[in-house]
Amino acid sequence: MPSTQPIGIFDSGYGGLTVLKEIAAKLPQYDFIYLGDNARAPYGSRSFETVYRYTLECVQWFFKMNCPLVILACNTASAKALRSIQQRDLPQIAPEKRVLGVIRPTTEIIGTFSMTNKIGILATSGTVQSNSYPIEIEKFFPETEVFQQACPMWVPLIENNEHHSDGADYFVKEYLDLLFQQSKDIDTILLACTHYPLLKNKIMQFAPGKKIVSQGEIVADSLVDYLKRHPEIEKKCSKNSEMVFYTTDSTQDFDNHASIFYGQKVNSKHLEL
DSSP states (O other): OOSOOOEEEEESSSTHHHHHHHHHHHOTTSOEEEEEOGGGOOOTTSOHHHHHHHHHHHHHHHHHTTOSEEEEOOHHHHHHTHHHIIIIIHHHHOTTOEEEOSHHHHHTTGGGGOSSSEEEEEEOHHHHHHTHHHHHHHHHOTTOEEEEEEOTTHHHHHHTTOTTSHHHHHHHHHHHHHHHHHOTTOOEEEEOSTTGGGGHHHHHHHSTTOEEEOSHHHHHHHHHHHHHHOHHHHTTSOOSOOEEEEESSOHHHHHHHHHHHHSSOOOEEEOOO
16 A cells, blocks of 8 residues: 555546646645546446546556545536445445546636626537536526537647647537537537637637636646645645556657646556456
């Protein structure tokens, strides 16, 4: 059993690194383990049951690595697996541990960005189908209308390092046009996939004057607040400023791609699940 008790950060691939980057900036003293389940990515188009099964398997691995707290830095896993894991599995397998997602902290404040009370959600097909964002936003901002648009081409563009290309312009404009066809009064757009911040400049280009909201900083601030409110969890988290990266696929591929998302060189280890 490892002697450290790191905070686990999980994603189906690379996108969660954009969240980890912000969390590590706010909490540099803590230890972190990142796991990208790249061998089974993408999760966005998979069934609820498959995403739940894969996510639970990875969460259980984090628990074996002595993590007292795991963040699902993946919108699809948060939408399709988090509730079941929290309510059904945790009480049985690890009642003293916690698993959190990225949807709740985002929906708690997203309404404060909008003046028109009309918010657009750009996400994977799986997150859109789950309807998690409209349901959660309704709880906090019942007067706000939510419009969703799935963007299935964006993750492949980003992961193939084509997000700066002219070809990316076509698909960014296409999905934004589809979103604004639903309502011209949308003034706030949430990037509800942790890959999408890499397209933020292009999105701003094709949606001038709109507020574009990424999740990394929101989730990081929420985690800081959570640890303050839950000292029983916080005191378990080790603080040696250590960062370890794992992938279920090729470490070479992961390291090459990860630097795009994390902003610095990464050396990962392979995990066979």
